[in-house]
Amino acid sequence: MVIAMSLSGKERRILAEIEQALEQEDPEMARRVAAINWVESGGEFPQAYGARLRVWVLTHVWTILTLAALTILLLFLAVLTS
Template sequence: MSLSGKERRILAEIEQALEREDPELARRVAAINKIESDGDFPRAYGDRLRRWVLAHVWMIFTAGALVIVLLLLAVLTT
């Protein structure tokens, strides 16, 4: 959904005020917007992030299964 002319004008005013009041924050916001608009983040980090998440999910699943097995053994042996 695109912004109306009035919304674009208000956004431009906010951006100009931010640049005047905090140029460092404005620079950081511009850098983040550039990364998101270029699409570099998903390509550069997507596969590595996906593997990291998958590895951790499997570790949590394995630890949970181990806890369940140990609890069952404790209940069955008493």
């Protein structure tokens, strides 16, 4: 059970100041936090973030498949040469 409580004006102002400081200090982290908040509020990843995530996943999948194929090839060559 989640109980939602609204923030006071002072708390909202403090939160806004923290958000602004984060955006100035670390824009990449601020962008990631905004994406997480967006998803948790029922939205989906923004297109730009989704495209970057898709490239990241494909790159890692191809790297893993390439390493697996290379390992199998090296094991096969080891068996043939022994």
